[in-house]
Structure formats: C-alpha cells, structure tokens
Amino acid sequence: MGRVKPEGPAAHASTSGRLEEINNRLEELSARGRELGELTKSVPAERSQARRSAELVEIASLRAEAAADAAMRACQRAAAAHDRAAALHDYLAATGVGDPERHRERARDHRSLAENDRSTAHRMQENNLVRRSKSLRRA
Secondary structure, three states, X not given: OOOOOOOHHHHHHHHHHHHHHXXXXXXXXXXXXXXXXXXXXXXXXXXXXXXXXXXXXXXXXXXXXHHHHHHHHXXXXXXXXXXXXXXXXXXXXXXXXXXXXXXXXXXXXXXXXXXXXXXXXXXXXXXXXXXHHHHHHHO
C-alpha cells in the first residue's frame, strides 16, 4: 500500500518550516562572513586561514541564496499547479463528472493552497531582496 499524501493546507506545513531553516542559515552565514571579514583585518598571523574561511563562507552564502531562489520558484510553480487543479475540479463539477460538491470543495482547497504558495513566494522574494541589499551595503 502506497503512502497517503496529505490534502489541503496541511500538505504545505513542511514547506514553511524548510523556508524558515533556509532563511536562518542565510543569516548565520552572513554573520559568520562579517565575523571572518573582521578577523582578516585584525589578526596578521592567521590572515590566510581566515581569508580561506571567508571564501568558503562566501561560497556557502551564494549556494544558500541559490537554494532560496529555487525554493521561491518552486512555490510559484506549485501555485500555478494548484490553479490548474482548481480549474479542473471546477470543470468536473460543472460537467457533472463524479461528485460535483466534492469537486467544488477540492477546487476551493486548491485555490487556497495556490494563494498560500504565492504568499510564501512573495515573502521569500522580499527576504532575498533585503538580504541582497544588506550584502551590497557591506561590500
């Protein structure tokens, strides 16, 4: 027997948790980068090691930003998929295929999920812009 996938808003509860993890990690990496940047200026004997660490933090930051962008795009694609599913359920309800009331209920659920995904993508986009503007100010 296959795994049952959750329906409705509960299906997306793990997405927001993962997005929070990504945002927290980006903040940690930014703070560590600033810390290492200060270290390279103040401790001459350890400059090369600190410089290498700063480079690794920069690489990790770039990868984390790419992951955040990919997650944002995934939310946008998920919203579009929910919109298509809602339209299909509306069509099935209108043509009398299956249980029309159930199709209308599923269409409402999909529209709600689509709106949640769009909202999440928008918040992620704003967070990315804020984070990038902070990075530019530091540079």
